[in-house]
Amino acid sequence: MQIKENKKTDRIGVALKKEGPLLSIYFTAGYPHLEDTLPVLRELQKNGVDMIEIGLPFSDPLADGPTIQESSMAALKNGMTTHRLFDQLRDVRSEIHLPLILMGYFNPVLQFGVEAFCEKCREVGIDGLILPDLPLEIYQKQYRAIFEKYGLKMVFLITPQTSEARIRTIDRTSDAFIYMVSTASTTGAQQGFDPAAEDYFKRVSEMNLKNPQIVGFGISNAQTFGQATKHAKGAIIGSAFIKTLTAHGLSGISSFIKSVRP
C-alpha cells in the first residue's frame, strides 16, 4: 500500500510548487538522543517547515564544519547506524507527510549495499537523496539506474565556482531541485552573505534552469533566509538548527522555526 502511494506522490515536487519561500531543515539522525529522530520530525512538521533532510551520521564528514561534525560524532556514540535509522523510519509515513531527503556520505551507503539502501528508502518513504561525495560522473555511469529504479530523486550541489556548463549538466541530470551551496565553505561557516553571494544567487536564477534552486550553507536566521530566498526558491538550515537542539533540545524547535519564518 505504502509503496504504491509513495510512487504516486511527488512530495518534493508538490513542496516546490507551493507559494512563497521554502524552508527546509537538516538535522542529524539520532541527535541529541538516539530516539530523537522521530520526535524531531514531528516537531518540524507541527511548526510548518516544508521539507526535511535527515542526516546519516558519518565518522569523517569532510564537507561539514564543527557543528555537524560534533552532532555526527554524538549520534554515532549514541548508537546510530544506517540499519537503526531505517528501523526508526519504518512507520514514518503514517504521520509525516513532508518530503524527506536522506543526506549523508557515500561510504555508509556503499557498505549497506547501494541497491539494498535504495530499496529500504522506497520502503520507508524517502523521497530523495543528497550524497555530496558521490560525484555526478560516477553517479551517471554506475548508479543512476539503481536510484531511478526505486523512484529516488538525486539532488546535486553547485557552488559559486561551478561553471555554467556544469550547472546545465547537473540541471539535466536532476529532477528535484539544485542544492546551491552559498559560498565556498564547509557547512555552518558563514555569518551573513556578501554582495558576491547575492550576485551568484541571481546569476543562477537567471539561467532559467528546469530545477528550482534551494540555497544551503550559511543560513541561520530570518535575515539570511530572506537574503537566500530573494532569488532562490528556498533555503536549508542545518548547523544553526543543530545548535538550537544542542542548547535547548526539542523544546527549542518551535521558537527557532518561528524566528526564521515568522
Add this chain to the structure above:
Amino acid sequence: MENYHADSDGFYGEFGGAFIPEMLYPNVDELKSRYVEIMESPEFQKEFHQLLREYVGRPTPLYFARRLSEKYGARIYLKREDLCHTGAHKVNNTIGQILMARKLGKKRIIAETGAGQHGVATATVCALMGLPCIVYMGEVDIARQAPNVARMKLLGAEVRPARSGSRTLKDATNEAIRDWINNPEDTHYIIGSVVGPHPYPDMVARFQAVISEEIQKQLLEKEGRDAPDYVIACVGGGSNAAGAYYHYLDRPEVGIIAVEAAGKGISTGESAATSALGTVGIIHGSKTLLMQTTDGQITEPYSISAGLDYPGIGPMHAHLFTSGRGEFHSVTDQQAMEAGKELAALEGIIPAIETAHAFAVLKQRTFNPEDILVFNLSGRGDKDLQTYIEHFNL
C-alpha cells in the same frame, strides 16, 4: 597484460577515482586536466631534477648490504632514501608538488601530517619557494611528535591542530580537505601519500617514481640487469612503496612485496594492516581498502610507527593486493623494532620505524641465495630515537 597504473579517471582496477564533494571539483578538476602536461614539460622536468640533484641530494645510493646479505642468504640492496634532505623520501613529492603549485599560480600551501615527516618536507619546500604553509596535524600527534612540530615552526610553517574525531592523521587529512573547500581559489593541497582523490595517487606516484628509475640504472651498473627479483617496501598510505615499485609494476618477473604494520597483532584490534583487515570503501575521496565498521564508519588504526598509522592504503596498492600482483605481509611492532635494531647492528644504519617494518619480512619468508632484493630504505631513524630508547631500555 593487466595494467597496474591509473586509467584516465584515476582507477586502478576498481579502486581510485575522485569521490569528492562539488566544492572540491574545480580545484581537483584543474589539477586533473593539467598535471600530466605540466609534469612532462621539459621546463618542469629540468627544474624538478635540478632541485632533486642539488637540494635533495639525489641520486640516493643503491648500497649492497653485505652483512645483511650473508645473514639471510640473498643479494640485498638498500635504496638509501634515508639520505634525502629532511631524512626520508617524502621530499621527492613535495618538491614536485610545490613546482606544480607554482605552475598553477597558487599562493598558499596546505598539508596534512601524521608523524610530521610530510609536514616537515612540505614546510621545507615552502621555505624554499617563499610560500605560506599551513600544516594540519592531529592534536594527539602534536603532543607525541614535538621535535617535528618544532622543525616545522622553525621552517616558518603554521601548525594547526586537528581537534575533530580521533585527532590523528585521518582527522588532520579531513581538516586539510576542509581548508581547501574554504579556500578554493588560491590554495594548493600537497597530499603526502598516494591517497586522496584522483589525480593525487597517480601524481604522487609519478613524483616518487624517481626512486625506481634510479634503481634501474644503479642495478644495471652493479649487477648487469636493471630489475631485481624482489622490490620490498613498507606501506602506510604507500608513497615510498609506489615510488620503489613504479617502473616494475608491469614487469611480472619482478616480485612486489608490501609490508604493513600489524601493530600489536592483526587480531588485537590495535593494528594498521589494511590489506588484512580492510574492506572496500571510500576514504578521503578515493575508493580503496580501508578499516571500517560494517556500518561504514572508518575506524582508528594503531601502529608504533606514526607514519603507518593510517586506516586506508592507496588505490594502487589495493589493486596490487586484490589482483595478486603484490605479496602483502604484516609485521608487529615488536618484529619491526627488532628488525630496526638488527639493521643498525649489521649495517650501521638506524632506519625509521616505518622502514624497519619492511626488513622484518626477512624473517617471514625465505629467498634463494641468488635472488636480488631491493629494500626501499625510506627514512632514517633519528626522529624515532625516543621510541627506540623506550622500547629497548637504552
